[in-house]
Amino acid sequence: MSSVISAPEPQLLRRVSASTVLDFMRASGAVTVTDIMKATGLARATAISVCEELIERGWIRELENQRAFGQYQKGRPARRFELNESAGFVLGVDVGIAKVTAVVSNLRGETVGRSSQPFPGVQITAEDRIPGAQITAEERIAIIDQSAMAAIQDAGASADMVLAMTVGIAAPVDRNGDVLATQHFWELFDLDIKTAFNNLHGWTVLLENDANLAALGERWRGAAAGVDDVVVILSSERFGSGVIDGGRLLHGSHGGAGELAFLKQIEGVGDTFGIALMARTWAAEALAGKAKTSLRRHPAEEIDAEDVFTAAAAGDDLAQRILDRLADRMARVIGAVATIFNPELVVIGGGVAKSAGVLLKPIAERLDEFTATPPRIAVSPLGESIVAVGAIRSALDYVEKNSLNLQLRTRSLAE
Structure with a gap:
């Protein structure tokens, strides 16, 4: 037959x-x-x-x-x-604990609009207190929407020209776009953003973990371009990682494949606080004592990681010791990640990356102590935009996959 x-x-x-x-x-x-x-x-x-x-x-x-x-x-x-790169636009949104950043891109991936707004009364400390973070979900959605619409206006576009929106949050997100809200910190991001923005504007909304988007952005336009096995570690306030294995972004069964909560069990680390937070915490602790340091020109409550890096570059002994502690801490973090995922490259990302290049050599010198498979290490050139860049890439991927099913509206505010 x-x-x-x-x-x-x-x-x-x-x-x-x-x-x-x-x-x-x-x-x-x-x-x-x-x-x-x-x-x-x-x-x-x-x-x-x-x-x-x-x-x-x-x-x-x-x-x-x-x-x-x-x-x-x-x-x-x-x-x-x-x-026709202006036939439609995509939105990439980075929702952090302290602020939201929205970026608009045309269909070639070129940034044409941007806006950033803070969430009121938010501060992260080494004691894990987050004053003011309990603003309501409705208030957070309203601020996210204000930032998104300001970015669209900056692009000279209109809401009905947005073909897709990807939102990055500091919590695990599974393959279906559902938030794993099993910890208090993660619950702060369980805002039902997809439904809210679909109701507000009719947009297709994709939700993803911020570190996963950082990995997508870094592989698209950063230090990991062309690398199939890479871990990107967001390392400013808290550690989080996005893992690309064989060119494929890993999620795990509930979206937690790159979560670094296990660092609490790593000797010499003990928590998930990042470079920026620990730099200012250790500096404040030293200033509370009698240490002689140029950092005293800054009020202890206003000192930040950039101040510490600048002082170290100028030869300040205390600041240099803080950098040495940071390098040792990062070597332990990267060693643990390298042992689990065995990447070719680990990229340090986030707002602190622009200063973290000075840590690369001392980290590399220590890596053999903490892993049998030391990777190459780099700092991201994308700075604070790393999550938004990945969000744009995610939204473009959706549009490119579904182009022939999308209805374009070519009206702009300028018309």
Whole structure:
């Protein structure tokens, strides 16, 4: 008995062709039909037909053909097309405990709008007190929305041009976008953000752990570009990590694959507080005593990690000892992570990364003490934007996967 394999439906082939052309256009500048044929293998008539359909849908545009001055060209100039990068926008939002940052990107991943707003009365200390963090979920949603809309306005766009929004939070998020709220700190981020923004604006909202987004952003545009096995450690206020193994982001059964709560069991670490928090904590402790240090020019309650790094660079003995303690602490953290995940590269990320380069050498010198598989170490060039960059990448991934199912609205505030 023979079986019959049906040929693909013409409509399916059409969608595949359109998707292939659109993928090529995203990675290219202005292209001709011949360029499209070479890249996709499509026949000329099909390539032209697909381009005209994508123009009608709003995804690409045809450029005016102009011959170079003084040059003779026989026949008609070739038709040229390019991605309409402003046909829609994506939102990347980093929701921290103390502030929210929203970034708007066009369809080429270029940042075109940004806004940041604090949550009122929030402070993180080494005693794990978070005064003011108990503002209501509704108040947090309102501030997140204000930041998002300010970023959209900064981009010269409108809310109905947002094709997807990815939000990063400092709590585990599973593959379905559900928050693992089994700790008090994580509960602060269980705001039902997806429902709230779908109701407010009709947006498709993706929710993800902030360190996971940091890993996506770092692999896209940071020190981990092209690296398939990498751990990115957010290390400013609290430690958190995003793990990419074989090019695939790890989540675990409940989204906790990169959580670092086990650091409480690591000798010489004992908690999940990051570089920035410990730098200012140790500096404040020293200033409470009689230590001679240039850091005394700063009020103890206002000193930050940048002050400590600056003082150390100027030769301050106390600040240099703090940096030595930080390097030892980070070597233990990275050693534990390297033993568990065996990455090729570990990237130190977050706002403190711009100063943490001075720690790389002393960390590397200690690593052999704490792991049999020491990775390369780097600091992120993305700074405080690392989570938002990853959120943009996540939202773009969604749009690129679902382009032909999305309805574009090409109206802007400027019109």
